[in-house]
Amino acid sequence: MSTDALSPEVQVAIARVRDEVAALHTELVRYGLVVWTGGNVSGRVPGADLFVIKPSGVSYDDLDPANMILCTLDGEVVPDTPGSERSPSSDTAAHAYVYRSMPEVGGVVHTHSTYATAWAARGEAIPCVITAMADEFGGEIPIGPFAIIGDDSIGRGIVETLQGHRSRGVLMQNHGPFTIGKDARDAVKAAVMLEDVARTVHIARQLGDPLPIESAAIDGLFDRYQNVYGQTGEPRGTSR
Numbered sequence: 001m002s003t004d005a006l007s008p009e010v011q012v013a014i015a016r017v018r019d020e021v022a023a024l025h026t027e028l029v030r031y032g033l034v035v036w037t038g039g040n041v042s043g044r045v046p047g048a049d050l051f052v053i054k055p056s057g058v059s060y061d062d063l064d065p066a067n068m069i070l071c072t073l074d075g076e077v078v079p080d081t082p083g084s085e086r087s088p089s090s091d092t093a094a095h096a097y098v099y100r101s102m103p104e105v106g107g108v109v110h111t112h113s114t115y116a117t118a119w120a121a122r123g124e125a126i127p128c129v130i131t132a133m134a135d136e137f138g139g140e141i142p143i144g145p146f147a148i149i150g151d152d153s154i155g156r157g158i159v160e161t162l163q164g165h166r167s168r169g170v171l172m173q174n175h176g177p178f179t180i181g182k183d184a185r186d187a188v189k190a191a192v193m194l195e196d197v198a199r200t201v202h203i204a205r206q207l208g209d210p211l212p213i214e215s216a217a218i219d220g221l222f223d224r225y226q227n228v229y230g231q232t233g234e235p236r237g238t239s240r
């Protein structure tokens with residue numbers, strides 16, 4: 001497949017997603033979610049069956065738009081495109097499986113962030129005991145199955161756990177968190193928030209038994225955060 005055959009709009013979109021995915025890896029470092037070359041971000045190319053992901057095992061300092069790797073939704077590297085001479089992330093098949101199965105997903109992130117991975121190692125879902133979790137995840141953060149790199153099993157585990165679930169994050173057992181979002185930035189935000197709540201709920205557990213939140217309150221908080229929180233309209237005082 002040559003990208004020359006793609007429309008100018010798709011070529012522009014590929015360039016934009018390359019920029020975005022490269023820059024978002026910096027956020028994983030900034031928020032302390034990764035060490036060394038661990039973790040990865042990908043972003044779907046709007047209007048094409050393609051996504052962009054980082055090369056495997058390359059230092060975060062060396063990641064830039066030109067060495068991000070363009071892949072098909074089968075997880076194959078698109079030849080003769082910038083970065084295609086390198087191997088893509090070892091989690092490429094998992095990201096591709098998510099994009100094929102969940103058309104609404106525009107970004108996928110994987111990290112080994114410490115607290116979330118500690119919950120994953122115990123195989124325990126994080127219970128929804130703080131309002132920030134209700135806001136962002138609409139309930140508990142579920143556990144996905146134990147799965148090993150090499151085939152579709154990680155992707156299948158992510159999809160089977162998150163399809164029909166409010167949570168945008170899953171803790172793959174003994175491995176770590178995978179998050180999804182409407183785009184790559186949204187999936188990175190979910191990864192940041194997931195680690196934050198994993199840490200807080202862990203600390204709460206050390207102090208005693210966290211108090212549950214009633215499901216009606218969780219529903220209300222989730223609805224408000226998704227639909228009302230933040231800047232939803234014109235800035236105050238600018239309407240005529």
Ligand SMILES: O=C(CO)[C@@H](O)[C@H](O)COP(=O)(O)O
Nearest residue numbers: 037038039040056057089090
């Ligand atoms: O989870 C794993 C390995 O267990 C990987 O996600 C690594 O953390 C990062 O791999 P690359 O994206 O650099 O291949």
